[in-house]
Amino acid sequence: MTASPETPKSLYAAREPIFPKRVSGYYRNLKWWILAVTLGIYYVMPWIRWDRGPNLPDQAVLLDLAHRRFFFFWIEIWPHEFYFVAGLLIMAGLGLFLFTSALGRVWCGYSCPQTVWTDLFILVERWIEGDRNARLRLWKSKWDAKKIRLRITKWVLWLLISVATGGAWVFYFTDAPRLLVDLFAFEAHAVAYTTIAILTLTTFVFGGFMREQVCIYMCPWPRIQAAMMDEDTLTVAYRDWRGEPRGKKHENATGDCIDCMACVNVCPTGIDIRDGQQMACITCALCIDACDDIMAKVGKPRGLIDYMALTDETLEREGNAPKPIMKHILRPRTMIYTALWAGIGFALVFLLFIRSPIDMTVAPVRNPVNVVLSDGSIRNTYDIRLRNMSGTDKPFYISLKGDEALTLQLEGADDQVAMVPANETFLQRVYVTAPRGSGPATGDRTEFRFWIDDFVNSARAHTDTVYFGRTTE
Amino acid sequence: MSHQTEDKEQELQAGDPNTTGHSWDGIKEFDNPMPRWWLWTFYACIVWAIGYTIAYPAWPMLKEATPGLLGYSTRAEVQQDIDAVETQNAPLWEQIEQVELASLKDNTDLHGFAVNGGAAIFKTWCAQCHGSGAAGAVGYPNLLDDDWLWGGTVDDIAQTVAYGIRLEDVADSRFSEMPAFGEILAEEEIAQVVSYVRSLSDAPHNSALASAGEVIFLDNCSSCHAEDGTGDRFQGAPNLTDAIWLFGGSEEAITETVMNSRYGVMPNWNKRLSEGEIRAVAAYVHQLGGGE
Numbered sequence: 001m002t003a004s005p006e007t008p009k010s011l012y013a014a015r016e017p018i019f020p021k022r023v024s025g026y027y028r029n030l031k032w033w034i035l036a037v038t039l040g041i042y043y044v045m046p047w048i049r050w051d052r053g054p055n056l057p058d059q060a061v062l063l064d065l066a067h068r069r070f071f072f073f074w075i076e077i078w079p080h081e082f083y084f085v086a087g088l089l090i091m092a093g094l095g096l097f098l099f100t101s102a103l104g105r106v107w108c109g110y111s112c113p114q115t116v117w118t119d120l121f122i123l124v125e126r127w128i129e130g131d132r133n134a135r136l137r138l139w140k141s142k143w144d145a146k147k148i149r150l151r152i153t154k155w156v157l158w159l160l161i162s163v164a165t166g167g168a169w170v171f172y173f174t175d176a177p178r179l180l181v182d183l184f185a186f187e188a189h190a191v192a193y194t195t196i197a198i199l200t201l202t203t204f205v206f207g208g209f210m211r212e213q214v215c216i217y218m219c220p221w222p223r224i225q226a227a228m229m230d231e232d233t234l235t236v237a238y239r240d241w242r243g244e245p246r247g248k249k250h251e252n253a254t255g256d257c258i259d260c261m262a263c264v265n266v267c268p269t270g271i272d273i274r275d276g277q278q279m280a281c282i283t284c285a286l287c288i289d290a291c292d293d294i295m296a297k298v299g300k301p302r303g304l305i306d307y308m309a310l311t312d313e314t315l316e317r318e319g320n321a322p323k324p325i326m327k328h329i330l331r332p333r334t335m336i337y338t339a340l341w342a343g344i345g346f347a348l349v350f351l352l353f354i355r356s357p358i359d360m361t362v363a364p365v366r367n368p369v370n371v372v373l374s375d376g377s378i379r380n381t382y383d384i385r386l387r388n389m390s391g392t393d394k395p396f397y398i399s400l401k402g403d404e405a406l407t408l409q410l411e412g413a414d415d416q417v418a419m420v421p422a423n424e425t426f427l428q429r430v431y432v433t434a435p436r437g438s439g440p441a442t443g444d445r446t447e448f449r450f451w452i453d454d455f456v457n458s459a460r461a462h463t464d465t466v467y468f469g470r471t472t473e
Numbered sequence: 474m475s476h477q478t479e480d481k482e483q484e485l486q487a488g489d490p491n492t493t494g495h496s497w498d499g500i501k502e503f504d505n506p507m508p509r510w511w512l513w514t515f516y517a518c519i520v521w522a523i524g525y526t527i528a529y530p531a532w533p534m535l536k537e538a539t540p541g542l543l544g545y546s547t548r549a550e551v552q553q554d555i556d557a558v559e560t561q562n563a564p565l566w567e568q569i570e571q572v573e574l575a576s577l578k579d580n581t582d583l584h585g586f587a588v589n590g591g592a593a594i595f596k597t598w599c600a601q602c603h604g605s606g607a608a609g610a611v612g613y614p615n616l617l618d619d620d621w622l623w624g625g626t627v628d629d630i631a632q633t634v635a636y637g638i639r640l641e642d643v644a645d646s647r648f649s650e651m652p653a654f655g656e657i658l659a660e661e662e663i664a665q666v667v668s669y670v671r672s673l674s675d676a677p678h679n680s681a682l683a684s685a686g687e688v689i690f691l692d693n694c695s696s697c698h699a700e701d702g703t704g705d706r707f708q709g710a711p712n713l714t715d716a717i718w719l720f721g722g723s724e725e726a727i728t729e730t731v732m733n734s735r736y737g738v739m740p741n742w743n744k745r746l747s748e749g750e751i752r753a754v755a756a757y758v759h760q761l762g763g764g765e
Contacts, residue, residue, distance in 0.1 A: 013506035217508055367606030371617045371762065374715035381617075381762060411760060412578065431762060436716065 015213060017139060018270035020122055021132035021262075025289025034110050035119055043164070046171035050074075053391030055422035063173050069423070075352065078389060080359075087348045091341055098337035100228040102329045103307075104235040108222065109284035114206060114214050117165070118268065121158055121207040128154040132265060158208045159200070166199030212269035216280050231310035232328045236283045238263075238274045238305050241317050246274075256300050263287035263305055273305055358396065358420075358454050359387040362463045365429075369468045376436030380467050384428050386452065388420040394454050396420050398430060402448025405438035406467060432467055443469045562586075566749040574627040577756055584756065591757025594750050598742065607761050612720055612737055617762045620717040622709045623647050625765035631755035635748075637741035638709070646741060649708040654693065655732035662689050667727045670694075673702040673714045676722060 050060035050073055057064065062071040070077040070085070077084050099106050108115060129135045129150050141147055170192045171179060182188035183196075206214050215222065229235070239256075247253025257274070264272050266287060269280045273287045285307070292302040312322035365381040373379055388394050395417045400408050410416060411429035420426040430450075434440040446467040453460045493502045526532060529541040540546075565586050569577075577584050596605060602613045609615035614622065623633055633647060640646035654663060669686030671678040691700060697710040704712035711719060719737070720730055742751055758764070 009506070011506055012509040012512050014509045213508060213510070217511065365606070367604075368608035368617070371608065371615065372716055373618050374620045374712065374717050376716035379617075379762070411762065429760075429762075 016270060018212065018268065019132045019135045019139070019265075020268045020286075021265040021290075022126060023266040023286050023290045023293070025292055027285035027289050031110060031119065031284065031286075035116050038111060038116055039120070043168050046168065046176040052076075053422075055393075056391045057175060059175055061172060062175075065173060076389060078387065080361075080387075081355070084348060084352070087344055091344050091348075094337055094341040094344070096225075097228050098334055098341060100225045101230070101233060101337060102334050103283075104229060104233050105222070105225060105281070105283040108215065108282040112282075114219070115268075115282065115284065117161075117203060117207040118211050120161065121211075122268070124157050124161070125154055128157065155208070158204055162200040162203035162207070163196065165203045166196040169199050170195050212280065212282075215269065215282055222279065230333065232331055232333075234307045234309050234325070234328055235277055236273060236281060236285055236288060236305065237277065237308040237313065239303070239308070239316065240274065240276075243274070243304050256295070256304050258294065258298060260294055262290040262294050266290040356459055356461045357389050357457070358394070358452060358459050359389065359461050360450065360452050360463055361385040361387075362450055362465045364465055370470065372470070373433070377433050378436075378441040378469055379431050379433040382430045382432065382450070382465065384430050384450065386418060386420045386426045386428055388422060388424060388426070390457075391422050393422050394420050394456070397453040397455060398428070399451045399453070400432065400448050401451060401462075403434070403438075403440050403446050403467075405434045405440050406446070406448060407433050409433065434467065434469065440467050441469045442471060444471050445469075566590075566747075569752050570747075570749045572752075574631060574752060574755070577627065577752075578760075587753040587756040588760055590750070591753035591755070594746065594754045595757055598745065599754065602739075607758065612735070614719060615717070616758050618717055619763045619765075620712065620715055621763070621765065622706065622711055622719075624706050625759070625763060627752075627755050627759045627764065630758050630764075631752050633739070634746075634751050634755055634758075635741060635743040638739040639736060640738065640741055643741045647709055649697070649710065650736065651697070651710075651730075651734040653732065653734040658689065658693065658731075662686075663728060663731050666690050666694065667724055667731060670702070670713050670727055670731075671722070671724065674716060674722070 045061050046059065048060035049058050050071075051058055052071075056076075057071060059071065060073050062069075064071065068079040096107055125135065129138055138147060138150065167183070174192075179188060179192065183192065210218075242255065243257030244255045245253050246255050246257035246259045248258060253259075263274070264270075264287075266289070267273070268284060268286065269282060271278060271280045273281065287305050288303075288307070291305040295302050295304055307325075308322070309328050311328075315322055361384070363383040363385070365383060369380070371379045371381070384398070386396050388396075396419075398408065398410065398416050398418060400406060408416065409431045410418060411431065418426060418428045432448075434446075440446040446469065447464060448467060449462050449464050451460060451462045491503060491505075493504045495502050526539075527541070528543045529545055530538045531541065532539040565583065568583055569587050572580065572583065577587060595603075595607070599607075603609050603616055604613075607616040619625070621629070623629060623638070632645075636643050636645040636647065638647045639650070641648075654666075658666070665682045665686035666689045667686070668678045668680075668682035669684075669690050672680070672683040690698075690702070695702075697708050698704050698713055699710075702713040704710045716722075718726065720726055720735055742754075746754070
């Protein structure tokens with residue numbers, strides 16, 4: 001770019017079109033596998049069935065927003081257990097920190113949905129329009145019948161993938177087979193169609209047209225992750241001390257780089273890795289594959305472009321051997337991230353195993369604090385929310401343990417049993433009464449404990465609360 | 474390296490077109506252009522914003538905002554939601570109007586609906602006197618206890634709510650009137666009968682006065698409060714043997730009651746509430762802990 005003070009250069013620039021060339025090699029294969037596995041999980045997951053009994057959904061992974069339940073195979077999360085979700089999100093964050101500090105932008109390069117879907121879209125593009133040179137020619141050519149045909153074919157295929165992508169998303173939130181039927185019968189909820197429409201649009205635009213623009217200009221993660229990287233972080237780098245001065249053989253260039261531009265041609269973000277580490281590099285490692293291929297052809301050792309840490313660069317420039325990869329990865333920073341990650345993980349698993357299938361919340365009624373009955377006894381009232389986190393209706397036996405004078409009575413029942421429907425919360429009002437002149441009735445506060453028992457499954461839970469008497473009488 | 478850096482410095486000073494020319498501790502700033510599509514999204518946002526203010530209520534005028542071409546209004550939306558809920562609940566209200574109140578509790582769903590609806594009605598119309606927790610106050614009955622002046626079945630409560638208490642213009646209103654004994658009995662006799670009344674519920678009392686008061690009670694009070702002092706619900710005459718006192722159980726309060734009488738009133742809610750609403754609020758009050 002050249003500009004003189006008289007003609008100030010524009011503040012805005014159009015997108016430079018990028019035509020990534022097909023490449024094969026170790027990292028490309030790895031990325032195909034990751035693409036297949038991640039997309040497979042995404043599309044197939046909602047269709048896996050998991051029998052939980054007659055009263056519960058049989059979808060293995062289900063985010064039931066309407067009923068505030070999250071099902072994940074044998075685990076069911078209720079709203080009051082949201083800390084599991086919070087814990088998982090913290091683990092996801094720490095996991096991202098760990099991988100970034102060890103392997104740089106490995107998330108961006110291999111498993112970010114933007115990268116995975118862009119890869120898929122480029123694959124389709126290559127099937128329809130051919131490899132880099134053919135696509136470049138097509139881009140430059142006039143809008144004739146052939147170009148229109150190819151473009152429309154490509155867009156239709158992209159659109160189908162996009163619809164499937166948006167469509168798969170909604171299946172996570174309701175029973176998938178029924179929703180599929182409803183969707184085609186135009187009987188599904190408007191929210192389902194709107195969600196599919198929005199995700200179809202974003203997939204189509206981000207995967208087909210925005211591509212690297214999303215990474216460079218829209219995504220906040222690349223801005224943050226530099227904080228997690230240091231001189232031991234492995235990133236994709238060019239061994240300029242080996243490659244330079246670059247040039248063709250007959251140009252008397254002594255470096256290994258033959259300036260074939262293979263690394264530039266395969267780059268999905270359109271950069272030249274030989275300029276060094278840069279913002280737009282998502283470390284997808286495709287330039288490594290491309291360069292290794294060329295090095296093999298010209299009879300030079302592989303790794304002119306390679307995963308490397310900054311410390312290696314210094315060592316290698318001085319003619320020393322690079323540090324072994326494990327020495328880069330095992331360092332205090334990554335160990336601390338791993339320890340934190342594992343600590344939270346163990347805590348969540350522990351909590352998962354000690355939780356009770358029955359539970360209660362006791363809310364003492366304080367308006368009024370107590371009531372005098374006609375025989376002079378003093379009554380306190382408690383709203384007890386009983387939770388039955390199982391797939392069958394259960395009788396809960398409610399009792400109290402504390403002062404002998406306290407007796408318990410359930411609103412609307414002659415016994416001490418409340419039937420709690422499967423997978424539901426049930427509000428039961430409970431009265432605790434102390435006779436006239438007894439200790440609790442004349443005392444200020446008497447602590448006691450509510451117990452709930454599910455005798456059939458020998459599960460029980462308790463909550464401590466307080467009885468208030470009337471000290472003035 | 475250092476040589477190279479000096480070159481760069483000179484290049485910068487000369488005005489490298491790719492940087493802003495600024496340098497902070499050797500860190501320079503690229504002068505990259507913004508992507509053009511970003512500019513277009515900015516223009517698109519402006520167009521959207523203008524369109525939005527035309528389509529929806531936006532521009533403030535002297536009296537009200539411009540209505541917007543779509544005619545949208547949040548108030549209309551709320552009204553729609555309310556109408557939808559009312560349409561949905563209409564059959565339930567109909568059932569409540571027709572159901573046998575005594576057996577309402579057996580229909581768990583309908584009872585739950587009645588109690589929730591009744592709670593809202595209670596907090597709107599009844600809480601002013603009976604309190605938001607239904608604990609009442611001096612002169613306003615506590616609805617949580619097991620003591621009822623006029624009866625504590627759901628039907629009794631519904632009757633009280635519908636026609637009120639001591640309303641001379643309402644034919645079906647519950648009615649009774651205690652005489653002011655200040656004009657009938659001597660002061661000494663009143664002191665005696667007050668002590669006797671306190672003895673009925675084992676409250677501290679002067680036993681000499683109380684035994685003298687028994688005859689006065691039987692002569693003057695027992696026709697309504699019954700010979701044993703347990704009251705008469707048909708006349709709304711309170712049970713004097715229990716621990717609950719509507720106007721206070723102290724000697725002073727009872728003396729005041731005997732001397733000047735009391736005349737608690739309650740409005741007839743059938744002029745404000747529908748039959749279903751009256752039944753719902755009765756069902757709510759009935760399940761507060763004292764229902765019979």
